[in-house]
Each structure stands twice: as C-alpha cells, then as structure tokens.
Amino acid sequence: MATKGDLSKARTLIDEYHKNDPAYLSNQSQPPHNKKRDEQTYSDNVERWVIRLIQTSLDQPSTSDLDVKQRTLDLFSSIRSAAAAASDSTTKTNEEEWSQEIEILKLAARCQHLGRYLHPRQDHPPGKAGYLKWRRELYQIQADRASTILSQSGFQEDLVNLVASWVAKKGLKVGKADQSEWGAQLLEDSAILVFLEDELESFAEQHQDYQKEKFLDIIRKTWRKLSTQGKEATRQLSMPKGLEELIHQAVGRLEEEEEEEKEKEKAGEGKEKETQETIKVNEEGREQM
Numbered sequence: 001m002a003t004k005g006d007l008s009k010a011r012t013l014i015d016e017y018h019k020n021d022p023a024y025l026s027n028q029s030q031p032p033h034n035k036k037r038d039e040q041t042y043s044d045n046v047e048r049w050v051i052r053l054i055q056t057s058l059d060q061p062s063t064s065d066l067d068v069k070q071r072t073l074d075l076f077s078s079i080r081s082a083a084a085a086a087s088d089s090t091t092k093t094n095e096e097e098w099s100q101e102i103e104i105l106k107l108a109a110r111c112q113h114l115g116r117y118l119h120p121r122q123d124h125p126p127g128k129a130g131y132l133k134w135r136r137e138l139y140q141i142q143a144d145r146a147s148t149i150l151s152q153s154g155f156q157e158d159l160v161n162l163v164a165s166w167v168a169k170k171g172l173k174v175g176k177a178d179q180s181e182w183g184a185q186l187l188e189d190s191a192i193l194v195f196l197e198d199e200l201e202s203f204a205e206q207h208q209d210y211q212k213e214k215f216l217d218i219i220r221k222t223w224r225k226l227s228t229q230g231k232e233a234t235r236q237l238s239m240p241k242g243l244e245e246l247i248h249q250a251v252g253r254l255e256e257e258e259e260e261e262k263e264k265e266k267a268g269e270g271k272e273k274e275t276q277e278t279i280k281v282n283e284e285g286r287e288q289m
Contacts, residue, residue: 010150011110014043076102079101111146165181188227
C-alpha cells in the first residue's frame with residue numbers, strides 16, 4: 001500500500017497543477033464575490049462529495065436491490081489488491097480502518113479536472129461533435145497526467161492503472177449507473193453533485209438563450225449518469241427555487257420511466273422463470289414415459 005509520504009507527495013504534485021490554473025492565480029487578488037471557478041476549488045468540492053458518499057454508503061444497511069455498503073467495501077478491497085496489500089474486508093467496516101484506501105479515492109477525486117485549463121474548449125471545433133471529441137480526449141489526458149504523478153510518487157503500477165481507469169471514466173454505464181465500475185461511478189456522482197450544487201446556477205445564467213426544453217434535456221441527461229446513491233444525495237442540495245422546480249420537472253418524468261422499465265424487467269424475469277419451469281416439467285414428464 002502507498003505510504004503516507006507517497007500520498008502526501010502525490011497530493012502536493014496534483015495541487016501544484018491546480019494552482020497554476022490562471023483562474024486560481026487571478027482569484028488570489030480578487031474579493032470573494034469576484035472569484036471565478038478554478039481547478040483547486042473544484043477539486044476540493046469533488047473530494048468533499050467523495051468523502052460524503054463514502055460515509056453515507058458505510059452507514060447504510062444492506063439491501064436486496066443495491067448493497068452500496070458492500071460495493072464500497074469491495075472497492076476498498078480492489079484498491080488493496082492493486083496495491084499488493086493483504087485484504088481483510090470481513091473485519092474492516094469503517095472509515096478509520098480503510099483510511100489509506102479512502103485517501104487514494106480522495107486523490108482520484110482531485111484528478112477529475114487535472115490541468116484542464118491547458119486544453120480550453122475554444123481550441124477545438126465548435127458544435128456537439130467537437131464538444132464530445134474534446135471531452136473524450138480530456139478524460140484520457142487527465143488519466144495519463146494522474147498516472148504520471150502517482151508513478152512519480154511511488155505508487156504500484158496496478159494501483160496507478162486502477163486510479164487512471166476511474167479518472168478516464170472507464171466502466172461507466174449511463175442509464176444503468178448502479179452497474180458501473182464503482183470507483184468510476186463514485187467520482188462521476190461526486191462531479192455531478194458539484195455541478196448541480198455549485199455550477200448549475202451560473203451555467204443557466206450563461207445560457208439564457210437556451211430554450212426551456214433544451215435545459216430540461218441537459219438535466220435529464222445529467223440525472224441518468226447518477227447512481228441510486230447519487231440521486232439520493234441530491235436531496236441534500238440547496239438550490240434557487242426556480243432551478244429546483246426545473247429539476248423536479250425534468251426528473252419527474254424520468255423517474256416514472258425508470259419505474260416502468262423496472263416493472264418490465266420484473267415481468268420479463270417472471271416470464272423467463274415460468275418458461276424454465278415449464279421446460280423442466282416437460283422434461284420430467286418425458287423421463288417418466
């Protein structure tokens with residue numbers, strides 16, 4: 001497992017990148033109301049949500065639908081395994097006992113926008129296709145940057161690759177987030193919660209030309225990326241009344257569709273079970289003839 005020195009060195013190197021963000025440098029001489037969004041503040045906020053989601057998951061009882069606590073413990077075990085350290089998930093159930101694993105997840109959170117200011121959106125083609133290409137390239141660039149820093153800090157290769165896969169958003173399943181790779185999903189949930197809590201209002205102000213339906217569509221697409229745990233966490237957010245009403249409007253229909261989809265899946269599972277039972281009865285009948 002990474003030593004305290006490794007963890008401290010990695011955090012320092014990551015934050016050196018953030019503190020070279022022109023927005024961060026400019027903010028040092030600005031009053032609070034004039035400060036712009038910068039990478040250091042963003043990484044602080046993503047890390048804060050990672051911690052909150054981990055704490056929430058470890059406090060939750062097991063459920064038949066989604067055992068968030070067990071998935072988090074399994075994630076911790078995968079970190080230990082990647083770090084070539086002995087894992088004992090049967091006795092470790094709280095934050096203190098998994099402190100190093102949580103520190104590694106916090107570092108991964110701080111790599112979400114690592115050096116993004118070096119690749120401004122305006123340097124890429126306009127339009128949706130240009131935006132998507134820019135975003136996909138950024139995921140890998142940020143993951144490669146994180147890999148370099150963690151390697152320089154003394155992290156084992158398997159652990160470096162694991163963290164890089166989360167930062168590159170590998171293993172995410174949009175629309176089926178509860179089936180995503182849990183480390184990547186934890187970062188995705190945290191980043192979305194930061195967007196909703198800290199950035200949605202300014203985003204709406206910057207895009208007042210957007211038609212209401214377009215804005216609702218953006219919220220719906222964002223919502224579909226959240227896990228069940230992430231969706232529950234949105235209830236803790238405090239937002240301006242107008243935006244809160246828009247979110248309820250956008251999410252309301254989505255939740256209805258999700259419930260309808262679950263009912264269809266259950267019905268399909270029931271039919272499959274009935275078919276299998278019929279086949280079994282027929283086979284047993286033929287054996288007795």
